Amino acid sequence: MDRFYSMDRFYCPPERIHTPLLRLPPEETHHVMHVLRYRPGDRIEVTDGRGGVYTVRLRNLRGLEIEGEIEEAVYDPDEVGYELTLVVGVIKHPDRQAWLVEKATELGVRRIAWIRTSRTERDQIRLDRLQRIAIAALKQSGRRWLPELLPPRALTDWLQQDKARWRLAAHGPGAPYPPISSLLPRPLPKGATISVLIGPEGGFADQELELLRAHGLALCSLGPYRLRTETAAVAAAAALLWAAAG
């Protein structure tokens, strides 16, 4: 659906932006200059992944990094109207993990936090690889917000620091929990902060369910099927986009 976007969109981390100048990192410089063959003097569109979109005129190539001058800056505080944090057990298969990051980025997720639970089989993730996938999806989808990717931590640690206003945990199927849709206000208030915890492939253990309840999380269901972790996470993100629109 590229015809709605006349310009390619590139990514520049905020710390490389010193208005009115910015300097693209080497990977992005390569994409701009060698893959798409822009030249000094051309205009490109850049996002900082924090809501900012800049119209930039390319200047000089300095080593592996191209410098540009910001001609216009637009800031969008919040594209979807809410802030969704997906909290997921580390997924065993790296490709499924990558797919989750790509789709969550496309679907407006603000943050992905990985957790370790008693049934999580892996506890490491390749954050650098996942970050590259998120950046590619950011550019492809036209988003202005790059999801924050938080490295795996223990479930208890996460629960102590989760500050979302609505905190849900999906568990099931077959468990007698209300559907996720019934636990969120409709319409969703502007700026709502929501976290949705998705269990690991083996589900939450009983003592973990107790812990979730003790921390005030609402247990909910994502429908009648046994969903893989990444499917459940993406389904929750898509459902929220829908809820916010309707």
Added chain:
Amino acid sequence: MDRFYSMDRFYCPPERIHTPLLRLPPEETHHVMHVLRYRPGDRIEVTDGRGGVYTVRLRNLRGLEIEGEIEEAVYDPDEVGYELTLVVGVIKHPDRQAWLVEKATELGVRRIAWIRTSRTERDQIRLDRLQRIAIAALKQSGRRWLPELLPPRALTDWLQQDKARWRLAAHGPGAPYPPISSLLPRPLPKGATISVLIGPEGGFADQELELLRAHGLALCSLGPYRLRTETAAVAAAAALLWAAAG
């Protein structure tokens, strides 16, 4: 979340079921006998992918196929309460096509129909491979309905045969169409038949948009981002699960 399912679930196509006997195909027989090491006399659970679930006692291995006796049969006409057909442009990357089939199966889609449009870059799909992926997802997710996979046909051919009560086409972003959520009744009536057309990676051409309107399809938006075909399709499926539950 296996603890909700004490038994493994296997797949047997309806044409191999002659009550009270059935004969599993070679792949499933291999899975039952050699991977999971069941033996004649053991009980397994089998679905026909058409709503039926059978408790089966294994009998004799005949060549590469195990025969079983049906002890109990349960039929569920409709798990999610609606019938969703995803109509998608053929996706260039085979892995993305496979992901779509896996996730659509998990998320309760009843049928996937591929279409050729003026911006579709491929027009062939590996239906046999996709069928195997759908069967694996069926077994893993505990569904009883195997999505029908319909080979690519021209958009005009599809439009002439689409019989769904609600026919939507997602296009955008940036186009001034209402959100998909506003075009379906809420709550969704039991047994609603819905088709959602997702454009190819380059979007629909203008004359195709005219054709969709002429055939009475409602154009809708899936949110503020440029979604990949498979993301849009999976997001629509997840949103419908949500809508049906709430």
